[in-house]
Amino acid sequence: MNWKKYAPIPYWQGILVALLLACLFTLKSYLRLKYFNELEYFKLGRTLGVHTVNYLLWALLLPLLNYFFERFPIHDSPWRTKGIALALSLTICFFHEFTSSLMLAIPANWLGYYPLGDDNMAYIIRGLRIAVPDRFLEYWIIYAILTAMRMQRKFRNKELELVKVENQLSSARLNALRLQLQPHFLFNTLNTISSLMEINVNAAQKVVSRLGGLLRFVLDKDERNFIPLREELEFVRNYLDIEQTRFNDRLSVQYDIDDATQEIWVPHLILQPLVENAIKHGFSNRSNDGKIEVITRKLDDKVEMVIRDDGCGTDLSPEELLRAGIGLSNVKKRLELLYGETAEMEITTRPEEGFSVCILLPIKRPEA
Structure with a gap:
């Protein structure tokens, strides 16, 4: 049997605990006899020796005990296993008591305190x-x-596995978002470039440059879940610049960026679905001009990000919007996955009064 595998704690810790318990129970015996005025019966060496041998032997047996506890658990086990566990416990207790008595008697015999005879x-x-x-x-x-201890260890391992799975799931959703962006966005952008080549080559080159920067951002990034807000905003600018060109500058974009937020780390591609949603539902179906606002603010230990449009809005509730909109629900789920209950996402909209999404996040450190 691999003793190290079944040792719940290092041997030195077990021995230290055993010595502490021996001292504690020796003190208990002393205080009890003193309370009853029977200190003449108290023998420090013998009392301390008995307790020390008792608990040291338990410490030495810990790996064996742990092996039996795992092999024959009492909880959620058939009666046969319970019976074996009970028989083992009695056997070990007899072995422990007999061995500890010999461990005391043999040195006593050597030192001449009393002979180790038949009596x-x-x-x-x-x-x-x-x-x-x-x-x-x-x-x-x-x-x-x-x-x-074993249940706590299992619970901690489950928590670590859950965190690992959550990170993998978050990365998978991020990759899915990247793949979703490419065909959806590329088709419209390439059509725009094709149209501009006939009438405005400089504008077409500008769109190609923006598209190159955008695709480089999407395709060349590693699988980090977090990036500086500065990089996220650069991606949003490239995205909106292309959309402004596609809509012949009917779309105006207003940026209100707090410089203190530039280096704050936020989830990668967290704003793109919101910007896309503002264009798709708030602007693309209108014939008149429209405006999108991108706002960031640092609020104590949190960062606020707002994407707002002046589109047609809706009378649906935020809950209905989250159920109906894939982009919004994905953002909400990613925030819950990465931040738990510490992230907030508020949707504000009314018919003919536009649409606004406000995200409030705790500030993440770069190593996140």
């Missing part, structure tokens, strides 16, 4: 029926402690 062995055997119940209680206390 002494008979005394040890008779004492088993008195001492084994105490060892039995100690055995199941150790069982409870090791089981709690």
